Amino acid sequence: MTRTFFVTGTNTEVGKTYVTAALLHKAAEQGLQTAAVKPIASGCEQTPDGLRNSDALTLMDAMTQDLEYQQVNPIALEPAIAPHIAAMEAGKRLDTSRLEGICRGVMSGKADLVLIEGAGGWRVPLTPRQFLSDLPKALELPVILVVNMELGCINHALLTAEAIRRDGLPLAGWVANFARGPQGEMPRAEENLMTLRALLPAPCLGVVAHDEHGDYRNGAAHLDLSPLLSSSE
Incomplete structure (x- = not known):
């Protein structure tokens, strides 16, 4: 049985990729076959094989x-700016129906766990009438929220959780990520964690410490997949 989740964050640059990769690595350690999709990525670099993120x-x-790169990242945009602006400048049209088809193709494969990573936060615009959040809505996916632990994170996390639930999707779990620095650099870090645990309507999958080397394997040791695996059975 394939389990699929959409990974979003409280903002951009909050460690979504680090956490997503750590979750994939944790699943692989438990003997699961895994796959991932990054439907839209800006900030790509030109390579002999084309744009790569x-x-x-x-x-x-x-x-x-x-998987082929185009299956993992079907929309690659060069400027490191908002996707809808980068797409407009590149003359590309962003459409959730095309992305939905690509995601479903990966979801129908042999992976036990598929993670689809968003771009930026939850309500990222693609067109004047479409948002990236329309993709997990179309796919009816439970959501994993990456919370960047910094001043203001409680407000950001609760508002994002409210938006996810208002869109009719379950919040499957959340990860606290000290993306900006060591836990000790955030005032009252433990108190903030306790507040989030009490107020967010989903289990905490783990607390990831700042990793100056960015090695997602280190983060995997601090994650617990059991709430995700049991919730989809």
Whole structure:
């Protein structure tokens, strides 16, 4: 049985890829076959093979399935700016129906766990009438929220959780990520964690410490997949 989740964050640059890759690695350690999709990525670099995104490449490194780059990252945009602006400048049209088809193709494969990583936060616009959040809605996916632990994170996390639930999707779990620095650098870190645990309507899958080397394998040791695996059985 394939379990699929959509990974979003409280903002951009909050460690979604690090956490997604860590979840994939944790699943692989437990003997699961994994796959991932980064439907839209801005901030890509020109290579002999075309535009490539470091986040998408990290996911390809972490997952067990062997997928073509275009399956993992179908929309690659060069400027490191909002996707809808980058697409407009590149003359590309962003459409959730095409992305839905690509995601369903990966979801129908042999992976036990598929993670689809968003871009930025929950309500990222694609067109004047479409948002990236329309993709998990179309796919009816439970959501994993990555919370960047910094001042203001409680408000950001609760508002995002409210938006997810208002869109009719379950919040399957959340990960606290100290993406900006060591836990000790955040005032009252433990108190903030306790508040989030009490107020967010989903289990905490783990607390990931800042990793100056960015090695997702280190983060995997601090994650617990059991709420995700049991919730989909």
